[in-house]
Amino acid sequence: MASLLEYLLNRYADKTATPEEKSALMRLLQESSNEKTVQQVLDKMIAERPVTHEMPEKTAQAVLQAIFEAEETPVVNIDTAPKRRMPYWRIAAAAVVLLMVTAGGLVWMNNNSQTQVAEAKIKNDVAPGGNKAVLTLADGSTIVLDNEKNGVVAQEGNAKVVKLKNGQLMYAKSDEQAADVNAPIAYNTLSTPKGGQYNIELPDGSKVWLNAASSITYPTAFDATERKVQVTGEAYFEVAKLVTVKDGKRVPFVVDIKNKENGRDLGQVQVLGTHFNINAYDDETAVKTTLLEGKVKFVGKADSILLAPGQQAVASKKLSINETPDVSQVMAWKNGLFHFENADIKTVMRQVSRWYDVEVVYKRSLDNDDPLFFEVTRNTNLSDVLRVLNLAGGARYTIQDKKVIVQ
Known part of the structure; x- marks a missing residue:
């Protein structure tokens, strides 16, 4: 039976399962006589990608049912006859595993989730963002990096601008014979569009990851007194240690x-x-600055805050400190994920809008919506993200051209 269960789960994950196979899989997951075998198979799958959040029992069957209905397949009725069935927590685990293997993500339903989950209406689809950026040189000329071959793409002052594989840019010193010690310091700007991200190694060895719709302006060579850059949007820094020779x-x-x-x-x-x-x-x-390692000082208009690892400076009308930010949520974008806990729909959709370069239109009031808890890879089509979001919150979504309609 274990081999059959694994076979059916794999068929479903590969989107090759027939309606009959989906019905058989549902029955296997529910029958109490199969509980031990189902547990062994699910434990194996969960061990490969640990599940740390539980799904409330009252929504487990509804979520599992919704998974099978997500692609307009025939409804698989859940038998409600009064005979012993597998514990709901095990069905919940099955639902979680199915979400992981099909959408690349994990959904956690909150206690107030509706028992009926609406289907995401996908008319068009949008591919995920990728390594896209424009480099603006000191003379104002631009280079679209996603169109350039790997290798040297420009010469700026005494530095060679080198495009590496996997969306990386770095600055390397020119040969000493070609270097001009009197050359003025040149400034470059690396900008990502909506739907883009990029990674750069600055001349001092510091590494910067740019999220979508972001930019960094920097000198092509740092002097011995200060290293200064400018950013817009969102960026993650790993600053190299640099000391003076003197x-x-x-x-x-x-x-x-x-x-x-x-x-x-x-x-x-x-x-x-x-x-x-x-x-x-x-x-x-x-503006939120979250410290993972080391020490930084955030300086606002009127005051400043010294951060320790795991703290976050929040600059709005006034400057404050968040002692316990959700670091996994802050860093999700860099790790290739959408990750939300207790988030409102507009917060989620702002990230979706930037990554898929779509406009979001709200056709209903959001005042009474429950907070959202879910995680899904960013390396998937928009329809898959909306499907998981649909399960997490029960809203209806339609893709029309480059717009997402929330109904």
């Missing part, structure tokens, strides 16, 4: 945070050797 003092690293639309100053991060994330999108309510 006295061995650390060279400061400073990040000026700018409003993308009007260039207004939103704050400054003074780095003392660290890993941190800055979220400063124009459409968010606050």
